[in-house]
Amino acid sequence: MTGKTYGYIRVSSKDQNEDRQVMAMEKHAIEKDNIYMDKQSGKDFHRPQYRAMLRRLRPGDLVCIASIDRLGRNYEEIQRQWRLLTKEMNVDILVLNMPLLNTRQNKDLLGTFIADLVLQILSFAAQNERENIRQRQAEGIAAARKKGVRFGRPPMPLPKEFPMALRLWTEGKITLAHAARMCNMAESSFRYRAIPKHNSQ
Incomplete structure (x- = not known):
């Protein structure tokens, strides 16, 4: 029996725009009441809406995410959440930007093997890209500091008195x-x- 379809959206900060992910959910006709969204800083990974969605899920339900890195912040977390949903909760997952990762359609042994293989490659690539971005940012900041660029708030002038x-x-x-x-x-x-x-x- 086919269950309900849910959408999960995660943006990494309050300034990041979630419109792209919302539009992807709307294209799949997911009801607004079934879409959960977390906004978080880069420092913490508390996801109250994700946990709220987990409490509603039942075997046979489908969870849609825009991309594989919405499931977690690193390789291990993505793998852990994938196992939690598909193995422990018997919930299906559809990764919208990678239709091959659709556990509802690929139930046979070959389909499961391909999905698991693609999952490992994509989750590793997602973590690797985040680490590369952080490294490039650190190198850019170091180069700017060498040139005398100052970061943070400008110092407050002394009072005229x-x-x-x-x-x-x-x-x-x-x-x-x-x-x-x-x-x-x-x-x-x-x-x-x-x-x-x-x-x-």
Whole structure:
């Protein structure tokens, strides 16, 4: 008996656009209530919507994903989730950009062998590409730093009141606490951050 069809979408950050994956799901006429989407940062892999989908799945259901790397963040994770769905939960998977990975259509021994082989190749390639991207980014950042490019927020300028406050404090006319209040900063920031910065300019 053919079960329900679900779609799973994952984007790696809140700024990444999920429209491409949504459109792929719509082409397969998947009901909106059956589409689950997680947005996550690169640092964590908490997927509440994926877990919610797992709770609804029943044997014979079909899970559609846009590409194999939506299942996990690395080779081992992709393999683990594939086994969980197909072997332990008896759920079928369709990878939309690789129709050969359709466990519902390829149930015979040869089809299963081909699907498993393609899965291993694609999941390895997905992880390898992510590692190559990270390496290229690191090399680009290192090269930019050598050229003097600075990353992150530009340093905040000192308050315009700072020179006067520093002079009055240095001359002993006001206390450190008074000088810091004039600049709207903590005493430690005035003494250990602002003064060295001022002296280095």
